[in-house]
Amino acid sequence: MLLKEYVEFTVSEFSEADLHYGHGTGTALDDAVYLIYVTLGLEFDQDFRESNRTLSESEISLLNQRVEQRVSERRPVAYIVGEAWFCGQPYTIDERALIPRSPIAELIQQRFAPLLQSTPGRILDLCCGSGCIGIACALEFEAAKVDLVDLSSKCLELAKINMRRHGTFDRVRAVRSDLFSNLSGQRYDLVVSNPPYVSEQEVDSLPAEFRHEPRMGLVSGKEGLAIPLKILRECQAHLHPDGVLILEVGYSAGALAERLPEVPFLWLEFAEGGEGVLAITAKDLERYREHLI
Numbered sequence: 629m630l631l632k633e634y635v636e637f638t639v640s641e642f643s644e645a646d647l648h649y650g651h652g653t654g655t656a657l658d659d660a661v662y663l664i665y666v667t668l669g670l671e672f673d674q675d676f677r678e679s680n681r682t683l684s685e686s687e688i689s690l691l692n693q694r695v696e697q698r699v700s701e702r703r704p705v706a707y708i709v710g711e712a713w714f715c716g717q718p719y720t721i722d723e724r725a726l727i728p729r730s731p732i733a734e735l736i737q738q739r740f741a742p743l744l745q746s747t748p749g750r751i752l753d754l755c756c757g758s759g760c761i762g763i764a765c766a767l768e769f770e771a772a773k774v775d776l777v778d779l780s781s782k783c784l785e786l787a788k789i790n791m792r793r794h795g796t797f798d799r800v801r802a803v804r805s806d807l808f809s810n811l812s813g814q815r816y817d818l819v820v821s822n823p824p825y826v827s828e829q830e831v832d833s834l835p836a837e838f839r840h841e842p843r844m845g846l847v848s849g850k851e852g853l854a855i856p857l858k859i860l861r862e863c864q865a866h867l868h869p870d871g872v873l874i875l876e877v878g879y880s881a882g883a884l885a886e887r888l889p890e891v892p893f894l895w896l897e898f899a900e901g902g903e904g905v906l907a908i909t910a911k912d913l914e915r916y917r918e919h920l921i
Contacts, residue, residue, distance in 0.1 A: 629688060631668075631681040635660055638695055648835035651704040651727040652712055659705050663694055666709040702836035715764040720789050724782040725757035726845040730822045730876055731902025736764045740818065743894075743907050745870050748772055748817035752866070754807065754859065755779075755823040757845060759787030759800075765820065766796045774800045777811065780844060807855070808862045815868050821859055822876040825904075827852035830879075852880040853887060860888075861920045864913035871910040878904040891916045 629637075638660035653659045665672055667690060668683075683691070697703050704727055706712040712721040714728040715736050721727055735743075748769055753762025756776040766774045774796070776787045784802045791800050805811055826846045831838070838846065848855040856877050863873045877884050881895065881904040893906040913920070 629683050631664070631679045631683060632676045634683055634688070634691065635664060635676045638664060638691075641695055641699060645699045647698065647702065648837045650729070650835070651706055651837060652729045653705065659698070663698065663705045663709060664691060666705075666711055667691055667694060701840075703840050704837050707840055712758075712760075714760040715767070717764065717767065717794065719758055719760045719763075720786065720793060721758055722786065723840060723842065724780070724786045726841050728758060728760040730761065731898045731900070731905055732761055732820060732822060732874060732876060733764065734898050734900050734902070735874065735896070735905075736761070736768050739768060740872070740874070743872055743874070744818065746817070750816045750818075750868075751775070752777060752811075752814075752816040752819045752821075754819055754821035755845075755855070756787055756802075757783050757822070759783075759790045759802070761820055761822060763787075763790055763794050763796055763800060765818075766800050767794060772799065775811070775814070775816075776800060776802045777805045777807075778802075779804065779806045780842070782842075783845075807858060808866055811866060815866055815871070817868050817871050818874070819863055819867060819871070820874045823855045823859060824848040825852050825856055825877045825880045827880070848880075851883060853877075853884055856880065856884060857887075857920070860891075860908075860913065861917075864910050864917065867910035867913070869910055873908050873910075873913065874905065875908070876905045880904065881906070888916075888919055890919045 639656045642656035694708050697708050706721050706727045711718050712728045715733045751765045751772050751774045753776050756762050756778045759776045762774045762776045787802050791797050824846050825848050828850050831847050896905045
């Protein structure tokens with residue numbers, strides 16, 4: 629079977645299965661190409677439509693197993709192949725952490741312009757999961773020191789694998805902490821956080837693909853705001869005076885804005901899609917502290 633024929637077959641299988649695409653791909657074609665190309669070690673700039681590559685029996689056997697996993701188990705492709713891309717770089721990923729898909733990638737690639745007054749020297753990736761946000765920041769800001777913080781020791785194990793993969797051990801460290809609890813006296817120029825923000829009610833209604841991800845990385849209390857609110861309350865003490873917090877709250881953005889109408893959140897827009905990410909300065913966190921209590 630030719631590569632292009634197998635891609636067409638997989639797209640048909642995925643389309644008939646009515647899968648959900650919310651973990652870095654948007655269509656059956658995207659999902660199929662990602663699964664097949666990573667499995668075969670192909671470069672993504674190769675157009676399968678123009679390829680005359682013939683698949684071996686062993687390649688077809690492995691691909692068939694992985695297609696079956698995707699369809700029957702509703703397991704996201706990134707978990708099946710053990711790899712996800714973020715900010716143009718590959719990251720090792722498994723069920724210890726959420727699959728990277730944050731629109732914050734676009735901010736990193738833009739060096740957070742025009743949100744920062746100067747190049748950040750110290751960066752915190754809070755609720756780091758696989759470490760992709762913090763490591764991507766370290767790769768973009770080559771002189772910055774970055775802390776990856778998570779409560780889950782399993783996430784930090786995975787983050788260390790990605791630190792090693794991208795050669796950032798000299799500037800990036802992994803710290804186990806319940807938010808800021810083990811960061812006494814630490815201050816940063818930039819805090820970036822994609823914390824759990826899904827409500828307990830909403831998580832049970834998500835497509836089956838999300839059930840493969842750690843619940844701890846998704847759920848944040850009954851309304852989805854427990855952890856984001858705690859971050860907003862505590863972050864100012866860990867920012868330099870000109871520092872900035874970037875906080876992703878996804879579909880809980882409306883509930884947060886309604887909960888804190890006085891606080892001047894800057895809701896960011898993304899050319900490549902995505903929503904529910906805010907920016908707020910250390911000065912505004914201090915100024916509106918009484919509203920956050």
